[in-house]
Amino acid sequence: MCSADRINPLSELVAVDPLYSPMEGTILKTKQMTAHEKFFEIRLEGGKELGHLPGQFVIFSLFGIGEAPISVSSSPTKKDKSTFEVVTRKVGVFTAAMHKLEPGDKIGVRGPFGRPFPIDDLKGNDLLFVAGGLGIVPLRSLIQFVMDKRRDFGEVTILLGCREPKDRLFTNEIEEWGRMTDINYACTVDRADPEWKGNVGVITTLIPGVDIDLKRTYAVVVGPPIMYKFVIAELLKKGLSGDQIVISLERRMKCGLGKCGHCQINGKYTCQDGPTFIYSELKTLEEAL
Amino acid sequence: MSDKKKVRIAFFDFADCEGCQLQLTYLNLNFLGLLEHCEIVNFREAMSEASDEYDLVFVEGSIMRPHDEERVKKIRSIAKILVAYGACACTGGVNGLRRRFTDDEAKEIVYKDRPWTIEAGWPRPVHEVVKVDYYIHGCPTNNDETVKAVKSILLGKGYTPPDYSVCIECKFKENVCLFEKGQVCMGPVTRAGCGAWCTSSLNTCYGCRGLLSNPAEEGHMEILAKHGYTIDTLKQKFDLYNMCRLEAEKNG
Amino acid sequence: MRYVYLAKSDLDALIQHLKKSHRVIAPVKKENLFILAEVQGAGEIALKYIPTILPPKKYFFPPVEKLGSFKMGDEKMNSVNMETQPTVLFGLHTCDIDGIECLETVFHYHPADPYYKKRRKSLVLIGYECMFPCDEYATCVTMDTHNPKAGYDIMITDAGDKYIIHMNSEIGEKLIGTCLAVSRTGNDADIKFELRRLREEKIKKFKTILDTEYTEIHDLFKQSYKAPAWKDVGKRCVSCGNCTTVCPTCYCFDIQDEVELNMETGERKRIWDSCQLEEFATVAGGENFREERSERQRHRYYRKFCYSIDKYNKFFCTGCGRCTRACVADIKLYETLNQLKKETNNV
Numbered sequence: 001m002c003s004a005d006r007i008n009p010l011s012e013l014v015a016v017d018p019l020y021s022p023m024e025g026t027i028l029k030t031k032q033m034t035a036h037e038k039f040f041e042i043r044l045e046g047g048k049e050l051g052h053l054p055g056q057f058v059i060f061s062l063f064g065i066g067e068a069p070i071s072v073s074s075s076p077t078k079k080d081k082s083t084f085e086v087v088t089r090k091v092g093v094f095t096a097a098m099h100k101l102e103p104g105d106k107i108g109v110r111g112p113f114g115r116p117f118p119i120d121d122l123k124g125n126d127l128l129f130v131a132g133g134l135g136i137v138p139l140r141s142l143i144q145f146v147m148d149k150r151r152d153f154g155e156v157t158i159l160l161g162c163r164e165p166k167d168r169l170f171t172n173e174i175e176e177w178g179r180m181t182d183i184n185y186a187c188t189v190d191r192a193d194p195e196w197k198g199n200v201g202v203i204t205t206l207i208p209g210v211d212i213d214l215k216r217t218y219a220v221v222v223g224p225p226i227m228y229k230f231v232i233a234e235l236l237k238k239g240l241s242g243d244q245i246v247i248s249l250e251r252r253m254k255c256g257l258g259k260c261g262h263c264q265i266n267g268k269y270t271c272q273d274g275p276t277f278i279y280s281e282l283k284t285l286e287e288a289l
Numbered sequence: 290m291s292d293k294k295k296v297r298i299a300f301f302d303f304a305d306c307e308g309c310q311l312q313l314t315y316l317n318l319n320f321l322g323l324l325e326h327c328e329i330v331n332f333r334e335a336m337s338e339a340s341d342e343y344d345l346v347f348v349e350g351s352i353m354r355p356h357d358e359e360r361v362k363k364i365r366s367i368a369k370i371l372v373a374y375g376a377c378a379c380t381g382g383v384n385g386l387r388r389r390f391t392d393d394e395a396k397e398i399v400y401k402d403r404p405w406t407i408e409a410g411w412p413r414p415v416h417e418v419v420k421v422d423y424y425i426h427g428c429p430t431n432n433d434e435t436v437k438a439v440k441s442i443l444l445g446k447g448y449t450p451p452d453y454s455v456c457i458e459c460k461f462k463e464n465v466c467l468f469e470k471g472q473v474c475m476g477p478v479t480r481a482g483c484g485a486w487c488t489s490s491l492n493t494c495y496g497c498r499g500l501l502s503n504p505a506e507e508g509h510m511e512i513l514a515k516h517g518y519t520i521d522t523l524k525q526k527f528d529l530y531n532m533c534r535l536e537a538e539k540n541g
Numbered sequence: 542m543r544y545v546y547l548a549k550s551d552l553d554a555l556i557q558h559l560k561k562s563h564r565v566i567a568p569v570k571k572e573n574l575f576i577l578a579e580v581q582g583a584g585e586i587a588l589k590y591i592p593t594i595l596p597p598k599k600y601f602f603p604p605v606e607k608l609g610s611f612k613m614g615d616e617k618m619n620s621v622n623m624e625t626q627p628t629v630l631f632g633l634h635t636c637d638i639d640g641i642e643c644l645e646t647v648f649h650y651h652p653a654d655p656y657y658k659k660r661r662k663s664l665v666l667i668g669y670e671c672m673f674p675c676d677e678y679a680t681c682v683t684m685d686t687h688n689p690k691a692g693y694d695i696m697i698t699d700a701g702d703k704y705i706i707h708m709n710s711e712i713g714e715k716l717i718g719t720c721l722a723v724s725r726t727g728n729d730a731d732i733k734f735e736l737r738r739l740r741e742e743k744i745k746k747f748k749t750i751l752d753t754e755y756t757e758i759h760d761l762f763k764q765s766y767k768a769p770a771w772k773d774v775g776k777r778c779v780s781c782g783n784c785t786t787v788c789p790t791c792y793c794f795d796i797q798d799e800v801e802l803n804m805e806t807g808e809r810k811r812i813w814d815s816c817q818l819e820e821f822a823t824v825a826g827g828e829n830f831r832e833e834r835s836e837r838q839r840h841r842y843y844r845k846f847c848y849s850i851d852k853y854n855k856f857f858c859t860g861c862g863r864c865t866r867a868c869v870a871d872i873k874l875y876e877t878l879n880q881l882k883k884e885t886n887n888v
Contacts (some may be wrong), residue, residue: 012625016609016618017655020809024616063611063618064444064800064807068825092825093446108616225828252824254796257652261793261816264840265830267848286766287830287840322802440800453818456781456869461604461813463594465572466783468869477781477869503819505779505834512779512869 019257022061022108023048027101028083033169037134038099039073039087044109047082053116054142055248055276058086059256060098061108068094069253069271072112073137075144087137087169113256117142117220117246117276125216126154130231132161132203132223136169138248138275139222143177150182157184157210161203161223165189165196184210203227207234214239222248228289232279242280249275249288296443299331299343300374301364303350303357304384304412308429309375310349319436326443343367345442347374347425351384352418353410365419370442373415374435376428376530380499383428384412385532414533423448428497428530431483451481452502455494459485467493473513475526478504496530544732545717546724547697547704553583554722559629562716563665566600567631568593577630588632591675592861596789597630597637601644601660608656608809613800618809623656625663629716632669636679636859638693639686640789641666646853647792665712670698672743676862680875683751683758684860688740700739705732750875752882758856761881762847766839770880775835777870782815784864784872785841790849790857791815816840842877 029041044050050058052072061067074085088095101107119142127146131139146153158177162168168187178185186206188199199206203223219235221228228247235245251263251270263270266285282288300310313320330343346368352361365371376382387395387409396405415421425438425448438448451457455476459466462485467474475496476488488494500506506527513523527535547555559565560581567586568575575590577597609618633641648657670689674681681687689696694713698705706723708714717723753761785791795814800807814821817837822830831837849857858874865873 012623012659013620016620019652019655020608021618022616061616063615063809064613064798065446066798067796089826091827095825097446106614106616250824250826250828251830252822254794255811257654258650259647259654259792260795260811261814262795262821264816264822264844264848266843267851287836319802325802326804436802437799440802440804443804444800452820453815454779454781456783457786457815457818460595460783460786460867463571463576465574465594466867466869469573477779501780501819508777508779508870511777512871515871 020110020255022059022110025060025107025109027103027105027107030102033087034167036091037087037089037169039085040098040101041074041083041085042107042109043083049081050076050084050109050112052076052084052112052141053119054145055117055138056112056114057138057256057275058084058109058111059113059253060086060094061110062094062097063108065097066094067108067110067254068092068098069113069256071138071141071248071275073140075141075148077145077148087134089134110256113271114275115273117248118278119145122146122218122220122246123152124154125218126213127156128210128212128217128219128235129156129158130161130203130207130219130221130223130235131159132227132231133163133167134169135222135224135227135248136160139220140170140173142220154216155184155213156182157212158186159203159206159210160185160187161189161206161227163190165193165198186210202230204230204234207231207238210238212238212240218244218246220246225250225289232289242283243278245279247277247279247282249277251275295328296326296344297330297342298327298345298347299329299368300347300349301331301361303348303361303377303415304353304410305350305375305377305382307349309377309427312429312432313435316432316436319432323436323439327439341367343369345370345372345439347372348378348415348421349374351377351381351412352415353384353412354408355410357410358418361415361419370422371415371419372423372425372438372442372448373421374425375430376426376497376499378415378421379424379426380530381412381414381533382497382530385414385530385536386528387412388532388536389528412533417533417537424450426450426480426498427483428495431486433484434482450498453481454501455479455481455483455485455488455498457481458483459488461485462489464488468512468516471516473516473518473526477512478506478509496526498530500527500531500534542725542729543708543714544727544729544736545706545708546700546727546732547706547722548724549703551722552586552704555720556580556583556586556631558720558722559631559667559716563627563629565629565631580631586632588669590632591866592634592637592679592863594867595787596640596861596863597633598640598644598789598792600628600630600664601641602648602657602792602794604813606656606811608796608811610806610808611798613805613807621808623659625659627663627665629665629667631667632697633666633693634671634675634861635668635689636681636684636686636861637789638666638668638689639684639859640861642692643790643849643853643855643857643859644792645692646855650853665716666693666695667713668693668696670696672699672739672746674747676866677750678862678865678873678875679860680749680751680858680862680878681860682747682749683753683755684856684858685755686859686861687744687747698736698739700735705736707736752879758846758878759850761878761885762843764885765881766843768881768884770877770884771835771839773880774838774872774877775833777872778817778834778838779870780817780819780834780837781869782817783867783869785815785817786813787863787867789859789861789863790845791841793821816844838872842874 024045031039254260258269258272476494479496607621648654694710696707794811845858
């Protein structure tokens with residue numbers, strides 16, 4: 001028996017608390033979406049439902065590497081309830097390791113965490129989705145949700161922006177949304193390539209052209225930090241109030257439990273009080289945008 | 290693990306005292322543990338065999354002369370991963386002080402009237418000559434960190450040394466702050482990872498692990514000045530291990 | 542009976558009594574400062590001490606805590622052993638007891654922290670009342686933590702020729718109940734009266750060094766977010782992280798995996814972190830949401846005096862003065878607060 005196996009009489013075996021202990025997930029499907037983004041479909045042990053709502057996130061775990069918070073990209077209304085989907089961008093040690101995973105590989109999952117999009121408030125209203133870059137990933141969960149419960153919502157407009165045409169995610173789905181008659185859809189890129197026939201310019205250029213009913217519209221905006229200020233200014237100019245703008249913020253996260261402190265925006269913990277926020281809530285949160 | 294192909298590790302030294310390599314011989318059981326996964330194919334401090342295929346290369350020492358430059362470039366070309374090992378390799382170390390002098394001045398100080406027979410060169414940390422993948426800082430390196438770094442590299446996640454101050458590790462050990470005792474310490478602006486080795490051993494921090502990525506140099510100078518040190522002494526404190534970097538920053 | 546006497550010469554007898562069932566941790570001298578460490582007898586204890594380098598939080602929420610062990614390639618974490626030896630923390634100042642109350646609040650707040658809860662159960666708190674201010678850096682008077690109020694099992698007060706022992710919990714009563722060294726000659730009402738008189742005398746020695754009243758602090762912070770003081774503090778701060786490491790109420794942590802040399806097993810750990818460090822709020826993509834030292838310092842102060850009130854209705858500053866003592870750049874908490882007060886008055 002080596003020394004590590006010896007039980008200290010003054011110590012206790014502490015059962016691992018589910019708060020910190022990951023569930024076992026199996027990767028069913030992967031797809032390299034762009035040079036840096038990869039899609040994963042994941043099934044929890046026994047096909048257990050994740051039980052999330054649009055806007056929430058999970059914390060993935062790979063022992064030896066660590067953990068990382070990732071937004072869920074599929075809707076809980078998805079037909080196959082035993083799986084959920086995410087898209088990760090390879091930016092750090094964890095996502096680099098995760099990108100090496102292929103179908104059949106396992107990954108630890110904690111969650112879901114965070115406050116979802118305010119679905120009850122959105123119901124019965126017109127929705128204006130504004131997604132910049134990777135912002136489409138969490139927003140897709142809500143868009144799919146709305147599509148699956150189409151009658152619960154009013155007019156739907158989707159505005160998408162990304163750097164270049166090759167950076168677009170979910171191209172097939174997006175084209176399908178574009179073909180649908182009951183949604184309005186526009187896409188723009190910062191820099192076009194020779195094949196690109198669509199709009200060129202930052203996403204804010206799409207907003208003035210959108211026709212919205214100020215009385216019954218909610219804008220849901222997700223994108224990189226730099227985008228919010230400009231898009232929100234444009235929406236306010238358009239006449240929406242702060243209560244009608246919903247956003248989702250990214251912060252560093254470790255525990256997901258409102259303890260470790262990394263994700264704090266002033267007094268709020270993004271992992272528990274967010275990541276979705278109503279813009280009017282942010283007026284007292286100077287660090288938010 | 291034993292049936293897996295072992296990682297082939299090599300050590301090469303340049304201008305240095307070989308003290309960091311010597312540290313490795315104190316690894317004892319940890320060393321044997323590492324040998325489960327690694328095979329050392331070139332290590333002058335402990336063996337003489339040489340090989341030409343390297344998964345992981347540790348470069349110790351600063352790069353001084355033109356032929357050192359050629360040699361390290363060749364090493365880079367046959368190394369899958371290159372680690373700058375020890376202060377001389379990571380920051381230029383004390384060799385950097387040579388940059389304070391012209392060739393003539395250096396000659397005067399070191400050789401005086403005797404003939405100058407050794408080519409001196411210009412001290413550079415390894416990354417000024419070839420691409421460095423990972424850094425293990427210290428003068429000498431700390432074995433706990435070395436083991437941690439090697440494990441991390443073997444896991445495929447690489448190794449990033451802490452970018453916070455030695456104070457963090459020093460406070461974890463509940464040391465009485467050296468400033469409290471009227472001594473001068475480079476801890477607040479120096480990169481942690483050594484476990485506050487010196488300050489926990491009745492010594493002061495000389496800053497051997499190099500400055501933080503964004504050190505509050507002015508703030509720290511102010512602190513030291515408040516403790517009665519002259520600008521010259523302060524400059525010497527900062528220069529001891531950071532001459533190359535500070536000079537590079539000065540020259541933009 | 543909840544109040545008893547202890548002859549000063551019998552302090553060691555009390556320690557020996559506690560040691561029968563508990564490990565005893567108490568303040569001991571380390572060079573010119575103090576730390577909490579295990580003691581074998583009263584002779585080792587420094588009863589007159591300025592707050593220890595690290596606060597008692599190291600026993601509730603250790604600098605490095607194992608969350609679980611793992612096998613590489615697995616997804617589920619396995620249990621780890623946690624030391625839960627029954628332990629008495631002896632001689633705690635009332636400010637530190639308040640600090641423990643803060644940790645209590647955070648770690649019990651939903652979702653409650655399982656590791657903290659486990660550890661807490663094995664710890665008994667015995668306070669030692671401060672009859673003198675410890676030094677010029679403490680702001681305990683303003684933070685109203687200089688008198689024993691709650692949160693301890695036993696409080697010991699120096700009553701001149703003897704100690705008064707107040708048993709404030711069932712655990713406290715049980716521990717003292719079997720102690721032969723104490724004298725049960727007094728009655729609760731008399732001893733309580735004696736304590737009140739002692740405290741009336743004691744308070745004369747405590748002076749506040751803050752220009753702000755307890756009740757005004759939260760408002761002061763509500764108005765001070767853009768105060769010039771933060772720039773001044775930021776300019777001097779070197780981000781060494783001392784202030785948060787030594788703070789009795791700072792609880793931020795990082796989570797890291799450590800793999801054994803066999804490269805097959807390892808442990809997931811949480812390690813004290815600090816909002817003052819460069820990378821604390823940096824996301825994988827590289828964006829740092831608190832890039833400036835002034836922003837990080839402001840965040841620290843707001844976590845003590847504003848956000849904690851908003852969320853837990855409790856100040857997370859105990860007035861212990863550790864951050865001021867530990868600051869290599871001489872940033873003094875009371876000076877910052879006084880500067881804020883001056884700046885808001887000028888607006």
